[in-house]
Amino acid sequence: MAAIGIDYGTSNSEVVYFDGQTHHFIKLDPAMEDANKIRSSVFIYYEHELPNPPVAVIEAKVAQIKRSITEQIDKAKDSYYEAKDPREQQVYSDKISDLRSEFHNLPELQRKAIQLLLKDMTVQDLSLQQLVETGKFAFGEEGFRRYLKTPEKGRLIYSPKNFLGASLVAGQQQAFVGIIAKQLAFFRTSAETQMQQTVDTAVIGRPVKFHGTRGEQGNSQAIDIMTQAAQKAGFVKVEFLEEPIAAAYKIEQTLDKPTNTLVVDIGGGTTDICCIRLSADKNTCLDRQQDVLSVTGTRLGGMECDKNLIVKGIAPTMGMGQLMFNNLPVPPTYFSDMCAVDNIPKLDQFFSDEYGLEIAQTRCMLKDPKLLMRLQTVQEEKLSARLVNSSRLAKEMLSSKQQITLPLHYIEPDYNVDISLEDLNRSMQSWLRKVKSLVTECLENSLEPPEMLFVTGGMSLSPIVQKEIQRIETQQISLVDLPVLEGDAFNSVCEGLAIQAYKLSNSI
CATH class of the missing domain: 3.30.420.40 (ATPase, nucleotide binding domain)
Incomplete structure (x- = not known):
């Protein structure tokens, strides 16, 4: 084992x-x-037809069909009594018999109900629980490729x-x-x-x-x-x-000697920090909670930076900030909702027909509606996760470059956005202030000061992040002079x- x-x-x-x-x-x-x-994302999908709707939904549709049949029977009866020709009466009599037979044929009614329901049903109409119980799962790049190729066939859970x-x-x-x-x-x-x-x-x-x-x-x-x-x-x-x-x-x-170490772990979704006593002669001990001097964390990961970069660097090329005829700006919530890949209810709302209609109506109130059409394309074709992924790639490329051109041709042919390191830096400032505040909190709660700094997690590779963390100073400790431990981020x-x-x- x-x-x-x-x-x-x-x-x-x-x-x-x-x-x-x-x-x-x-x-x-x-x-x-x-x-x-x-x-970590998962794509849950259907290769062929969607699963049958829940029993309660089918029963409701059957009841609706039965009401329609009853109305037809009543109309046929009225026509029967109004008919003066026996042959005409026989036609309506036969029709009434056929309708009554149809009314009592429950298997056929259920089949018809399912057929009608599936005709208008999409993956988005399925509850998450039904999706999990009946769909197929694809992980990693396989799942993401499936999502990019056929987003309408399933649902991407970007970060469970x-x-x-x-x-x-x-x-x-x-x-x-x-x-x-x-x-x-x-x-x-x-x-x-x-x-x-x-x-x-x-x-x-x-x-x-x-x-x-x-x-x-x-x-x-x-x-x-x-x-x-x-x-x-x-x-x-x-x-x-x-x-x-x-x-x-x-x-x-x-380590070759006992050392108090400040560990700053900045991942995709959270920032977690601890100050801990470390010693090589303790690395066989199972329970080390007594060595933890301070620990804190919150949701301040790299994904927030990806979304901020969209809002600050990409959204203006999609209509954000444009004024409508009434001199009010395009609602900025359109763009924050577009990025809500880690909020299922909000993303479902953004992808709804009603939301799409609202964006279309807003376009009609603009002097130049072309830019907002890009937002509508993301909404209609459910491209939010792909856009957030593009922003993440841009952030990573700017770790070693001063400027990049980000191709967004899946939204519009020849649609390119120039993003500079300065743009990234500006989009990260509010996030960095929160991270630095969290580090300060951990330092102030520790009974003993750290003697060494270790920054890990994917965001630790960003020169902007490294520089800002090493600038942190409190009344008791300055990270400027603290030795930095090299490790695998x-x-x-x-x-x-x-x-x-x-x-x-x-x-x-």
Whole structure:
């Protein structure tokens, strides 16, 4: 039996097995060069016809058809009594008999009801729970390619992790249990196939605070969903570890003396920070909570930067800021709603026919409606996730360039947007202030000052982020002069989780 570490991230996920000496990265997505990383998004789709509507919906449609038949029978009766020719009466008599036969043929009525319902039904009409129970699942680049090719065939859940601590309506909680169970089962099967042994234990990374406004109740809900999903995926034992602490366990192996370390983990969806006592002679201990000096976190990940860059750098080329004939600007909520890939209710609303009609009406109130047509294309063709992905690529390219031209030809032929490093910097300022405030909070809550800084997570590769974090100063400590520990920005969390999984399996 083996134990694995699972970094279940907002943007990407990873699985690592540690044998006590070496980390083994599980290949999850052969379509990618870095095959041990996989998009956390899931595409749930239908290759052919959609599933039958729920029984209650079919019954309601049958009742509607029956009412229509009854009305036809009544009209045929009136015509029968008004007819003066016996042959004409016979025609209406036969029609009444046929309609009564149709009224009592329940299997045929149900078939007709299903046919009528499916004629106008789209994937968006299905509840998330029904989608999970009846659809097919595609992960990683395979799923994203399917989504790009046929978005109308399914539904892309851009970041399941972002919903775990949020308020979920009836059925949605179990739907997310099902989605995540499918992902975790895929991870476990991949590990077992490559390791040639059974995997029954996992240590899964978790943010300090899951996304949501429900506080500790939301955190408890998220852990409950993840626990149920792990059990459904076949894991016998599962534990959770805060992601910055996991990263600390990895770098602890490189230290030659006890060191208080500030770990800043900035991922796709959250920023998590801890100040922790590290010592190589403690790296076999399972419980290290007494060494955690301070820990904090919130939803301040790279995805927020992707959306901010759209609003600041791309949306103006899509009509944002234009004035209507009444001298009021195009509603800015159009563009924030367009980016809401991590908010299912808001995105469903944006993709609705009513929202599309509202955008079309707004276009009619503009002197130059061409720019807003680009927004309408995103709305009609459900391109939000693709646009956010384009923004993420732009952000990554600007880590090494002063300016780029971002092609958005899937929205409009020859549609290109020039984005500079200055544009990115400007779009990140409000986000950076929140991150720096969070780091300051962690420093002020720590009983002992850090002696070393370690910044990890995908956003740590941004020169803008590195520069701003190292500028932080409080009354007690300045990060300007703090030694910076070099490490793997993408793998340190999962490697730390794998170390904890190894210790857990050996303690059983």
